[in-house]
Amino acid sequence: MTNELPGYAELHCLSNFSFLRGASHAEELVARAQALGYEALAITDECSLAGVVRAHVAAKAAGLKLIVGSELVLADGEKLVLLAQDRAGYGNLSAIVSLGRRHAAKGEYRLTRGDLARGVPDCLALWIPAPASAATWAATAAWLAEAFPGRAWIAYERHLLPEDRDRLAALRMLSATSGVPIVAAGDVHMHVRSRRPLQDALTALRLKTTVDSAGRALFANGERHLRSRARLAQLYPSELLAETLRIAERCDFSLDSLRYEYPDEVVPPDMTPSAYLRAETESGLLRRYADGVPAAVRDQVEQELALIAELVYEPYFLTVYDIVKFARGRGILCQGRGSAANSAVCYALGITEVDPAQSALLFARFISRERDEPPDIDVDFEHQRREEVIQYLYDKYGRERAALAATVICYRTRSALRDAGRALGIDRECIDALTSSLAWWDSREQLPQRFAEVGLDPAAPRVVKWLLLAEQLRGFPRHLSQHVGGFVISRGRLDRLVPIENAAMAGRSVIQWDKDDIEALKLMKVDVLALGMLTAIRRALESVGARRGRPFVLSDITREDPAVYEMIGRADTIGVFQIESRAQMAMLPRLRPARFYDLVVEVAIVRPGPIQGDMVHPYLRRRQGLEAISYPSPEVRAVLERTLGVPIFQEQVMQLAIVAAGFTPGEADQLRRSMAAWKRQGGLGHLRERLIEGMRTRGYDIAFAEAIYRQIEGFGEYGFPESHAASFALLVYVSAWLKRHEPAAFLVGLLNAQPMGFYSASQLVQDARRHGVVVFSPDVQHSDWLAAPAGERRDAVRLGLGQIGGLGAAAGLRIAAARPFRDVADLVRRAALGRDDLDALAGGGALAALAGHRRQAAWAVADAPLQRDLLLEASSCQDDVILPALSEGEDLVADFASLRLSLGRHPLALLRETLTRRHYATTAALAVIEHNRPARCAGIVTCRQRPGTAQVIFLTLEDEHGLLNVIVHPRLAERQRRELLSARLLGVLGVVQREGGVLHLVAGRLVDHTPLLGALATSSRDFH
Amino acid sequence: MAQGRVLLADAAAQRAGVMAGVGVSSARALLPALSLRPRDLARESAAMQAVACWAGRFTPRVSLADDTVLLEIGRCLRLFGGLRALVATIGESAASLDLSVALAVAPTPLAAHWLALSGVAVVCTSPARLAQHLDPLPVTLLPARAAAALQGFGSTTLGAARRLPAAALARRIGADAVCLLARAFGELPDPRPDFVFPEQFSMSLPLPAAVEHAPVLVFAARRLVAALSGWLTARQAGVRRATLRLRHVSGETALSLGFSEPIADAGRIERVLRERLDRLTLTAPVESLCLDALEVAARPGHDGALFGDAGGERERMGALRERLGARLGETQVVFPAVCNDHRPECATRCGAQPEASPPLSSALLSSLLSSLPPRPLWLLAAPESLREVAGRPYRGGRLDLLTGPERIESGWWDEGERGTETGAVDVRRDYFIARDAGGRAVWIFRECRAPGGWFLHGFFS
Structure with missing residues (x-):
């Protein structure tokens, strides 16, 4: 038995980035090829390079040679595989893929022979002749030899079909006559044979049928996997296998050789990037520090500029500066965040608003020498105007040099179950029943129970297959979508770096890589993100300025106002950025922020990371003076002093690793990445050893080291960077100030920036009214399209016509421009309104001034002469019909149906008598009940939440007095699942829990009172 | 359900809170074991046709309106012994067919329709008292836009709508809606198109659950028989020969019914049917029924044209099949069909009837079939195990392998499933x-x- 297994390189292999064809992850393919001893593996997804970065990373780690390529099916049906030989070839391949994608709709591609006629230099081409086109083989071979001189092969792929032998003979003859050599290939669709069921299921899905019906459309067997070399030796002639090695040898391209180059138009033609950056920084400093630049800041600026110069990152900062300058020039509010954003240079440039003179941030992490990566800056823009910024980027750099990053949409549990079920022909009702009964918090173990609940037997063979397929399918990429705002901009043509596709949105182009791929290859990405609160703040500032008669800007807001902190400490924060959520409001009375840095901590601490890592309680105790703070060493003190000895920020963990455990900055960064990924990839094991060892050798005791490690584990991927927290804290303060001192303007800002934030318009309005803001309903005689201050009053808001459901913006703007009106006919004529507009206005009660109550208005409007009926002028006044007004309850229902809020009494105020009869207390009454006393309360469910891996579920109930937070324990949640998930008006019997000024009702029993709501429309936000 | 909402719920579902109008997800949240079926408009209209035919028993003037059947009974009262008797007969007949009906009688068709729709089972014969019955009905009976507008004005009943000034109302909700009201209340005439009884009688009835015992089918077939009887009555004809086809998952069993003279009486047809079914053993569960009237003639004593032979290809094929089956035995006549499957034993299917077209588009199928690998003419019903000598297969002598191997790996989805063929x-x-x-x-x-081995599967010659 000879030990000489032939060498082999697989040159035709699809990963699951060939959507609905490939049945294995690139990582699995690489691992298997390595285990089988292949010389090399080519990943050749269909007209796509979306999966190559993952393959590259996996191949590098495994030590396997990777060849980058792509399978292309031309318009005439011929199938080719192109392999990149070197960097130039890769660029050509990428350009061809982009060309093909550009000529077709999203998800498809189109390439003709003409496109390849100029050949694709520095690429090798494999042609897989199809039996159907046998008549034209000779011609095609000739074309191939000409288009790819010396770089073309005929591929013979054997899958144990009866015609194999004849086919080989025919191909050999073709090769002889055309002179194109012949090589063996695999047409690999999966890494092992046992993936056949999944591959069949994918085929069925692709053809929109089921595996039972797909019949011969499925592959006849499972041969399309990475086969052992022994098997290959049996199946193919040895010279064909040897040819694969010759091809592999000619390919010598690694993604590592991709070098990124910054665009150079950000610098004026006669200056160097360095000089320009220096100049802009200086002028910025002058602007920021009118009274002279503090010495500490000057030092910091010099250090930063030196580091930037050393690493040659000037163009990056200047690119971001250019974008921010554009936005400010247009009056778009924006703010940068991210590791590099909180630097003195960025403050000077106006990229960020966090003043280094006022915050004691350690900036050393902002760029790491060792990491050799471009810095990371995200810029938040007003969400309603972000599109202007995006179009600016496309205009400035062109569609060939700027594109959005992609997001890979993967199969999740629900979608995997759905598609796997569809492929297996499971009744659609059944699938829907199962997936809709899955609450988002159900884990894998609970699936069998869910199956049983909907009447499926978890042991039935089909169900078993269903589960198995769904499990394999989870995590598979489904399609590419555009990233929220990550832009990649390059100096040369971007499509020679990575293929560019059409996005679903018109006017957008997307690269085929996502942000992880971009990071892995160290390309520059600027995140152009949208933040609703920026819009709200800008609008609120404008509102204040309009009333005062002079512009009012961010810098006019007095900092460190005690009244603002007092309000925050009371958790009176509905509408305030970041600290309005239920979890935050439960923390505020305990933390009682009193200065800016406390807000920075508050933003970071109420997150799963610190909560799981058990940082919250020690911090609170130390803050309240209940626990002594001690530091094992001055180095640790320097890192943790500002957070009372408890690591809260990502940077602190990294700094600890450096100063206490002797990690280098590069290794500390590795630790940060591992923290983010350890749950998926199984643990910080080796790092744990190093950490604890390192600390021990530096004299820290084991208990301290273990504690630190546990906290790091808890951090996971949720540890918040300090720089992010600082940027956000500024917005927290500003929005809180506005709420405290200009509540009417603040409401105007929030309403006009919807949808955003944690609360609905209804809740925002209720909260504002409780704070003394008078709110007027939309009225054609007084309202603009947007909400606005009411007249000259400081404390009143007039809701806009935009609040009315069913009314179009164009009509609304016309009304606002033409008001006031004499009567309905006048309104119709001068605002050119149509039937639907009138119905919407009547339904929204906006015609009260012109036509009376809703019914009267509906009557008047039903006969209103529309624009078309020029001759019917005076008919409406002849119908004097008096219609009875709506009852309060009916009015309420109509309000919610049309405006999604009501300015009348709260629905529960109408039901209060009924509820009192059933012994339910109001939320206000609950506020004075002592800890551990029983209580009952009922309210409309406005929020359901199950944070992270916590088992308890939080509910928020709303009544006419305010909100109440309810805690539901897992056993009760299981028992009363139906009430929990579907009740809109819920009665809770339970026990009051008070802790440090925070009130919860711990539920013992839930009662569904939804029928009492009748026709009232309510909605609840349900999320993590 | 339709468009994500529940349309109709049975009593058990309603008890759990699943009502019409509830969204599908909510319905499931209330009752996880709920069984939901999508609305099948085709089946509904076929069922309506059957009911219309059945109604022909009582009057030739039948009209269809949505899911309501209107019977003009003014002229038939004496035939059935008066109004009360007629209403009772209709009710009983419907009950015997297992139809749940809401029934109302009124002087105008629209009023009768609306009353029945609203579940008001009243028998109103005087136009004077009509308003009294119609006034409390909800405006939702009117077209949606008009109803919405009326509700917007605070008028929620027909009576309230009638109190508003007519001209002003017409300008607001449209003259059509006001006319509807007038027609219902008898102020305007309301002629209705007659239901046209079909030329030939062929009606299908899918069964709610597969039936395994033939005698049970009598009850299921009753509706078809009733429809046939009504159709015959309306045409004043009788049936001489009919076929009841019992459809299985794959294949069909046909029962031919013959009568000595043309008859239209449902009871007699049913008796003959029952006789046949009592003696029948089903080879497979029955999924649906289909009744065809093959030979129809005028009933003696009536003059009416003879209807043309139903005829057609299907008829001749069916007749041939019956004769062959009679001679060779019912199960000996099979029609082979190509199946789309890699597995040789599944690639051909023999059924009792010619197969309908396969699920994949014919273009795709033909392109697939054109690339069929060589297959033997004759496939064994079950593979025969072969002896193995020195690693080679043996069957009365050594077997020389000519071509191959052809690897076939398919069908994992059938593994372990019950009810699949061997x-x-x-x-x-x-x-x-x-x-x-x-x-x-x-x-x-x-x-x-495992455990492997060699097998013989077919012969090429």
């Missing part, structure tokens, strides 16, 4: 064409699943 499992075999000692070309395979 051979429908996950097939994993290497097929070869071999020549046996006698020079005959045979098709053999080596089983890849």
